[in-house]
Amino acid sequence: MTKICQIDNRGIVSVAGGEAEKLLQSLVTNDVTQISPGGAGYGCLLTPQGKFLHDFLVTRDGAGVFFLECEAARAPELIRSLKIYAMRTGVEVADASEDYRIFAAWDMAGGTTLPLAEIWYRDPRLEELGFRAVIPVGQAGEVAENAEFADYDRLRIASAVPDGSRDMIPQRSTLLDHNIDALGGIAWKKGCYVGQEVTARMHYRGLVKKRLLPVKSQAGTALPETGAEVTDGDGRRAGEMRSICGDSGLALLRLEKAGEALVCDGAKLEVSVPEYLRKKM
Structure with a gap:
């Protein structure tokens, strides 16, 4: 049976503006030019010495706004780092965590249709992790949860995926x-x-x-x-x-x-x- 739960330890940082793609492409470990609306990528922001700072799932909308699904508690740190690089570029970096809720769905049987199906995307890290969705808070009530965060956490751990x-x-x-x-x-x-x-x-x-x-x-x-x-x-x-x-x-x-x-x-x-x-x- 398909399992769905909210991933409540993650937040959303939005990156918008005509230079948003160029900025992110110069900073993060993955190729954001290959991410199209409806798809997603996984990447990190590092120190100049190659040490970890933040990891995130990256999506974008049809207007060219990027959404970085990151650690909710550390979203302000990520925003501060991005704003330093975004100075004089016209790119706007903001915390959009209050506007969205993040859900995961996995163990999907064939033919299963998810609520708000057009919003979900396949988790780019591993097929076993199923699907992910960044859902506007006003629509989040349409998603019926039938699993706990601990259920997802056990799946993530068994898959050797860092959080x-x-x-x-x-x-x-x-x-x-x-x-x-x-x-x-x-x-x-x-x-x-x-x-x-x-x-x-x-x-x-x-x-x-x-x-x-x-x-x-x-x-x-x-x-x-x-x-x-x-x-x-x-x-x-x-x-x-x-x-x-x-x-x-x-x-x-x-x-x-x-x-x-x-x-x-x-x-x-x-x-x-x-x-x-x-x-x-």
Whole structure:
């Protein structure tokens, strides 16, 4: 049965003006020129040193306004960063979170029609994540939810998909360690963007030594919070926990340790590798 829920930890930042596409193309990791109305892309804003700042799903309307679905709590930070780059361009950057609600739909059976069907778009990261919608607040009541955010969160975790700063540390994390490359969040041939040189170097020189991977408590107990150390059977550091949902979570693990018996705060962990990531490891 199709599951639908509101994604209430995400907000919307709008980017409008005649130079909006040019501005975003020079800043973000993906190619926004390839996003058409009704479609979507996934990308990030980085520091000049190639470190993570923000991730977002990008859509646009027929009038050329871009909508960045980002972390709601950090939307003001994203706006401040974009406004610095937008100075003297005529591009307007605004927080539109109060005007829209974000929904996800997944596990769709064949022939299923979603409410307000023309608004939904396929999640560009993974087919397993289903569809996404940015719905004007006045129409949000037409969408009947039958799932909880925790249901979606477990799906996201099992798919090894990061959720912004719940999994990536601003100004410290690199994208390839956190699967952004495998999720289609980087356009390798688009040319320059902020942080491009460092990101490309990691990719072409094969410098990835860690990956964000799904883990589960073998005993079914709740996992420790973000930052808890993951060790191997000899007590040597193998990585650390990131976002969790009950007995499931994501851990940033050293690749050479991913196949070993691992422990976090006394809980024995079961590590899994989604199929799309296997060719990256």
